[in-house]
Amino acid sequence: MTSLLATLSAGVVFGVALAAPPGPMNAIIAEESVVRGWLAGFKAGLGAMSADAIFFVLAALGVVAFVDRFPLVRAAMIGVGGLLMLYFAYGAAADVRSSFRPGEGPTDESDPRVGTGFRKAFVLALTNPYQILFWLTIGVGLLQSGTVDILAQTPYVGNTLAGLLVVETGSPALVAGFFGGIVLWITGFPAALVGAERRVEAFAPLVAGLSAVVLAGFGVVFLAESVAVLA
Template identity: 85%
Template sequence: MTSLVATLGAGVVFGVALAAPPGPMNAIIAEESVLRGWIAGFKAGLGAMTADGIFFVLALLGVVTFVERFPLVRAAMIGLGGVLMLYFAYGAATDVRSSFTAGGGASDAEDPRVGTGFRKAFVLALTNPYQILFWLTIGVGLLRPGTLDVLAQTPYVGESLAGVVVVDTGSPALIAGFFGGISLWITGFPAALVSAERRVDAFAPIVAGVSAVVLAGFGVLFLAQSAGTFLP
């Protein structure tokens, strides 16, 4: 039981560690949260997690290796992701202006765009090269019996955390904990942003502006990576 709890807990830590670093998914979650409320932010996070669920099923079936065998297919997906990020960056920049209107952002009940966050994050996650690469490498490794250095996979600081948490892979408890950690993040992160926005009136346009910059930056980066494959 102790081993089961430790593996489950390690999965939660792994899920949070991968979901928390700044990136295009969190930019969309942040924008939706401060402009349209917690439900909108949660739905955006749920869209990204749903894409992870699809990748997980494809990894179980061995389908994800198709993308690995055909670099041009992966490059095309990365290019599409870059275009989508630039499009969503334009939308975020538009939201900066609208958030300055009297009364601030609309509530969940008032804003008809509450459901759009799910679709934006879901479509973007399906073409996000970071998520694709994760499921082609580490994600597949989660399903195979062996060991995994959990915190070593954390973006930006993984090298300094190597060896701290090492668990057995191929365990249902690890997978359950992993998605539980993501669920924890997409629930708590929007709540924290909404709470902060209520305390600082200028918080919404700042977050929308930062989201636009982040999405535009990743969009240009992904388009450059895609072009590098097609135009060596």
């Protein structure tokens, strides 16, 4: 029982470590949260996680490896992902002005676009080659016997955390904990943002603006990489 709980806990840490760093998914979650409320932000996170679940199944079946074998397919996906990010960046920039609201903060029920965050994050995640690459390598290996350096996989700071948390793979508890960690993040992150928005009047437009910058930046990088692959 102790070993099972330890594996489950390690999976939770893994999920949070991968979900928390800044990136296009968190930019969408942040924008949806401060503009339309906690439920919208949670649904956006759920969209990204749903794509991860699909990739997990496809990677386990060997289907996702198809993308890795065909550079043109990979380049097309990167290009589509870049265009989508630029499009969503434009939407986030448009939300900057509308997010200036006197008085009450965002409400989950008042905005008919509460469900759009799920579709945005889901489609963007499906065209994200880096998520596919993760499931081709580390992700699918979670069910295979071996070990994984949990914190070393954390984006941006993995090198400094290497060796701190190494666990055995091949346990369903590790996968369950991994997705549990993602759920923990997509629940708590929007709640923290909404709480801050209710206290600071300019917080919502600031977050919407930063989300637009992050999405635009990743969009340009993706398009440049797509062109480089095709060249």
